[in-house]
Amino acid sequence: MARRCFLICLFAVPLAVFCSSMGSSAFAQKSPGPQPAPLPPPIPAPVDTSYAGTISLSVDLTNVSARILNVHESIPVKPGALILLYPQWLPGTHSPSNPVADLAGLIITADGKQLPWTRDRVDMWAIHVDVPQGASSIDLNFQYLAPISPRQGRISNKFADLTWNSVLLYPAGYFSRQIRFAPELRLPDSWKFASALDVKSQSGSVVQFRDTTLDTLIDSPLYAGINYKRVDISSGPDNLVYLDLFADKPEQLEMTPDELQYHKNLVVQAQKLFDSRHYDHYDFLFSLSDSVGGKGLEHHRSSEDGTVANYFTDWAAGVDRRALLPHEYTHSWNGKFRRPADLWTPNFNVPMQNDLLWVYEGLTDYYGDVLTARSGMRTPDQARDAWAEIAAQFELSPGRTWRSLVDTTNGPIITSHGATPLNWATWQRSFDYYPESDLIWLDADTKIRELSNGQKSLDDFARLFFGIDNGSYITVTYTLDDVVKALNAVQPYDWAGFFRARVYEVEPQVPENGFTQGGYRLVYNDTQSEWIKHIDRSHPTYFGTPLGFTVRSEGGNDNISEVYWDSPAFKAGITPDMQLEAVNDKAFSMDTLREGILAAEKSNAPVKLLLKRDNEFITVSLDYHGGMRYPHLERVDSTPDRLDDILAPAK
Numbered sequence: 001m002a003r004r005c006f007l008i009c010l011f012a013v014p015l016a017v018f019c020s021s022m023g024s025s026a027f028a029q030k031s032p033g034p035q036p037a038p039l040p041p042p043i044p045a046p047v048d049t050s051y052a053g054t055i056s057l058s059v060d061l062t063n064v065s066a067r068i069l070n071v072h073e074s075i076p077v078k079p080g081a082l083i084l085l086y087p088q089w090l091p092g093t094h095s096p097s098n099p100v101a102d103l104a105g106l107i108i109t110a111d112g113k114q115l116p117w118t119r120d121r122v123d124m125w126a127i128h129v130d131v132p133q134g135a136s137s138i139d140l141n142f143q144y145l146a147p148i149s150p151r152q153g154r155i156s157n158k159f160a161d162l163t164w165n166s167v168l169l170y171p172a173g174y175f176s177r178q179i180r181f182a183p184e185l186r187l188p189d190s191w192k193f194a195s196a197l198d199v200k201s202q203s204g205s206v207v208q209f210r211d212t213t214l215d216t217l218i219d220s221p222l223y224a225g226i227n228y229k230r231v232d233i234s235s236g237p238d239n240l241v242y243l244d245l246f247a248d249k250p251e252q253l254e255m256t257p258d259e260l261q262y263h264k265n266l267v268v269q270a271q272k273l274f275d276s277r278h279y280d281h282y283d284f285l286f287s288l289s290d291s292v293g294g295k296g297l298e299h300h301r302s303s304e305d306g307t308v309a310n311y312f313t314d315w316a317a318g319v320d321r322r323a324l325l326p327h328e329y330t331h332s333w334n335g336k337f338r339r340p341a342d343l344w345t346p347n348f349n350v351p352m353q354n355d356l357l358w359v360y361e362g363l364t365d366y367y368g369d370v371l372t373a374r375s376g377m378r379t380p381d382q383a384r385d386a387w388a389e390i391a392a393q394f395e396l397s398p399g400r401t402w403r404s405l406v407d408t409t410n411g412p413i414i415t416s417h418g419a420t421p422l423n424w425a426t427w428q429r430s431f432d433y434y435p436e437s438d439l440i441w442l443d444a445d446t447k448i449r450e451l452s453n454g455q456k457s458l459d460d461f462a463r464l465f466f467g468i469d470n471g472s473y474i475t476v477t478y479t480l481d482d483v484v485k486a487l488n489a490v491q492p493y494d495w496a497g498f499f500r501a502r503v504y505e506v507e508p509q510v511p512e513n514g515f516t517q518g519g520y521r522l523v524y525n526d527t528q529s530e531w532i533k534h535i536d537r538s539h540p541t542y543f544g545t546p547l548g549f550t551v552r553s554e555g556g557n558d559n560i561s562e563v564y565w566d567s568p569a570f571k572a573g574i575t576p577d578m579q580l581e582a583v584n585d586k587a588f589s590m591d592t593l594r595e596g597i598l599a600a601e602k603s604n605a606p607v608k609l610l611l612k613r614d615n616e617f618i619t620v621s622l623d624y625h626g627g628m629r630y631p632h633l634e635r636v637d638s639t640p641d642r643l644d645d646i647l648a649p650a651k
Contacts, residue, residue, distance in 0.1 A: 082129050178213070180214070277471070339477055397427075411432075442514030515643075524545060551590070581611060
């Protein structure tokens with residue numbers, strides 16, 4: 001009896017559980033389950049209608065020691081619901097890169113009474129406020145909290161880079177060109193400033209600027225600081241261009257007559273290249289500093305530029321940096337006056353589409369390199385070395401075997417404009433639409449010269465495409481079809497197929513046709529060029545071609561800053577979080593590593609590295625015997641030297 005009861009119980013329990021499970025399952029199938037909560041109404045689309053009234057904007061820059069900017073805005077309004085936007089998508093960054101988290105202390109009032117406000121539940125850059133009956137304006141008071149570290153931000157005790165997009169809110173529902181602002185700025189005592197904005201008046205440290213559109217305001221940043229000098233590099237009374245220099249020390253503002261002439265040549269050569277201009281005056285806002293971070297950002301009548309303090313005082317050390325000003329200046333034509341159609345947006349909170357960045361940035365990079373040589377800022381040899389360096393790095397970048405160049409134009413959005421680091425950049429691919437496009441446009445230039453027997457070039461395209469509407473400030477957009485049509489007008493060819501193969505399809509082959517068509521080939525040897533020597537003095541030392549990694553010395557440590565995918569270093573297990581301690585049992589230095597590589601070239605001994613990760617020491621032996629492999633362009637006499645023609649100053 002007990003045994004029978006046990007068996008009944010044994011089978012009864014699973015049956016009950018099974019039945020219970022079946023009932024639960026049947027119930028679950030009948031239940032509709034959760035449903036999504038409705039999204040809030042979308043932010044109103046902007047319309048091309050004038051906003052009624054002018055917004056007053058006052059920015060107090062005096063608390064630079066705490067990096068706090070105090071802001072007051074007075075906005076004409078009508079009673080009812082109002083949405084205010086903090087600029088999100090910024091031209092030149094090609095991404096939603098304006099950090100709304102840095103806006104703090106927002107108080108909104110009408111007729112002296114504080115109004116409640118709420119942030120949009122989906123769009124964090126949008127603020128909702130109800131304007132009460134009888135109110136004709138609202139007042140906003142808030143702070144912009146800039147990064148405390150000048151290396152992360154652009155404000156120090158001696159210098160400030162004021163970007164107006166950081167210190168304003170504007171009404172939703174309008175094209176930004178239809179919203180007018182009256183800006184005012186209070187500076188620290190004894191500070192000087194420079195901007196493309198037109199000054200209305202100045203009383204002591206308070207500067208009032210002429211009323212302008214929101215488009216122009218955000219496109220006209222301001223530099224201010226203690227050590228300032230303005231240098232005229234105009235090519236004549238009808239082409240006014242200035243270097244507005246700000247430095248850590250007064251002596252860093254001084255330049256030699258030759259250095260001054262190079263910058264004057266830049267203006268002349270750009271004018272010859274584009275045969276037009278689209279500004280009444282142009283200001284290079286240029287910081288020379290080891291305390292604040294560097295910068296390069298284009299604007300229509302100015303550019304935000306920043307490099308190290310010794311740009312003028314140690315001219316030879318900065319050969320790699322000299323393309324900065326030519327690049328940003330070129331953007332006045334390509335990117336500001338003419339702009340890809342899907343990168344033009346009606347206001348600063350409509351998303352951009354980046355697929356033509358290989359023209360916007362890539363062609364600008366190419367013309368910038370050319371102008372750097374034509375102005376004398378680089379010699380032709382240095383310019384060729386720069387192109388060889390680009391090609392060499394791409395020969396070590398297998399990411400091109402799975403990802404097209406056009407997909408890298410999404411990089412600014414994917415990585416939050418570089419805020420998200422890429423640990424394996426040569427596999428993931430970084431902002432390759434800059435340097436790889438240099439090679440593609442060199443290919444196009446030499447192809448035009450080859451097909452036309454030297455009668456036409458990419459200079460003719462520049463004049464045809466960017467030289468229209470001389471003197472006009474109104475942006476003219478373009479599409480890929482427009483680019484192809486203009487190239488065919490210069491020199492008939494299958495340009496659509498040319499770009500499809502190199503840009504829009506996965507192409508493992510590095511685009512080096514520009515070298516061969518230009519009369520050169522890429523070679524490697526143990527001889528350091530002057531270009532590489534100067535890179536070693538200012539950048540992560542490049543051991544990529546031989547071993548597959550770079551080294552950056554910072555904070556007393558020699559850090560592995562990048563490891564190339566599938567390189568000898570990668571296969572040996574070296575990772576970018578390591579520090580390099582020794583080479584062949586000698587304390588690490590850049591020279592001992594070079595010596596170790598050169599010694600291994602003449603022996604069977606490996607290059608032995610002592611590395612450190614956290615508190616662990618790791619020894620790695622690299623069985624590499626190929627020498628330093630510095631890249632160079634070597635002349636091929638059977639083909640005309642078209643690169644020299646490209647780099648020669650225009651007559």
